Amino acid sequence: MIPFAADVSIRSGRHREWQLWIPLAILWILLAPLVLILLPFFCVACLIGDIDPLRAIAVFWRILTSLNDTEISVNKPEFFFSVHLY
Amino acid sequence: MNESRRKILDMLAQGQISADEAERLFAALEKEPAPPSSSASDSPPRAKPKYLRVQVEEQKDASLHEPSVVNVRVPLQLLRAGVKLASIIPAQARDHVNGALRDNGVGIDIGQIRPENLEEIIDQLDDLTVDVDKKSEKVKVRIYCE
Numbered sequence A: 001m002i003p004f005a006a007d008v009s010i011r012s013g014r015h016r017e018w019q020l021w022i023p024l025a026i027l028w029i030l031l032a033p034l035v036l037i038l039l040p041f042f043c044v045a046c047l048i049g050d051i052d053p054l055r056a057i058a059v060f061w062r063i064l065t066s067l068n069d070t071e072i073s074v075n076k077p078e079f080f081f082s083v084h085l086y
Numbered sequence B: 001m002n003e004s005r006r007k008i009l010d011m012l013a014q015g016q017i018s019a020d021e022a023e024r025l026f027a028a029l030e031k032e033p034a035p036p037s038s039s040a041s042d043s044p045p046r047a048k049p050k051y052l053r054v055q056v057e058e059q060k061d062a063s064l065h066e067p068s069v070v071n072v073r074v075p076l077q078l079l080r081a082g083v084k085l086a087s088i089i090p091a092q093a094r095d096h097v098n099g100a101l102r103d104n105g106v107g108i109d110i111g112q113i114r115p116e117n118l119e120e121i122i123d124q125l126d127d128l129t130v131d132v133d134k135k136s137e138k139v140k141v142r143i144y145c146e
Helices: A024-048 A053-066 B003-013 B019-031 B076-087 B091-103 B115-124
Strands: A006-012 A018-022 A071-076 A079-085 B051-060 B068-075 B127-133 B137-145
Touching: A024 A053, A053 B076, B003 B019, B051 B076, B068 B076, B076 B115
Parallel strands: none
Antiparallel strands: A006 A018, A006 A079, A071 A079, A071 B068, B051 B068, B051 B137, B127 B137
């Protein structure tokens, strides 16, 4: 399943920590028409580059669905950043 | 009736333990996993790992500051999908990548990487720690599956 939301936390220096909850589901819905418009161009580009477009789409879809539960955090004395996709 | 239960009943009969204590011991016995029936499986089967975790800890000039920590948890599914991505790279680009890898001392052909190879690595990757000592800082890289 593709990630539907992301938690992002950012803290810089002594400033307060920012916590954002990003509803990725809305982003996907907004991007869907754009993807449909760009799909033919993507297929043409794949054919020019000697890549099977169906296979490429399958791989990209698989990467997107595998992103669920990814966590990245960078904790430095002066900076903190974390993102969790779920 | 097994040996442990008989022992508890004996202790209860001799007044060494109370009825409540005996009840607790019985409950603890029930929670205990059954001993392995075959001698071939000495260690319990490991749960299949779901994530690859990479932790990088960087300590600058002898603990004056808190260490910088980078913590990445990636689903193993993403790595498997990444391996598939290598298979759609055009031959021309693949040659460039292989050439660049060779120049940096990594003699592998990315076109030859198969999902099975990744599974072998995951099976072997219990816990790997790499210590990197530089002049003014110490970097510890820990990679493991969980």
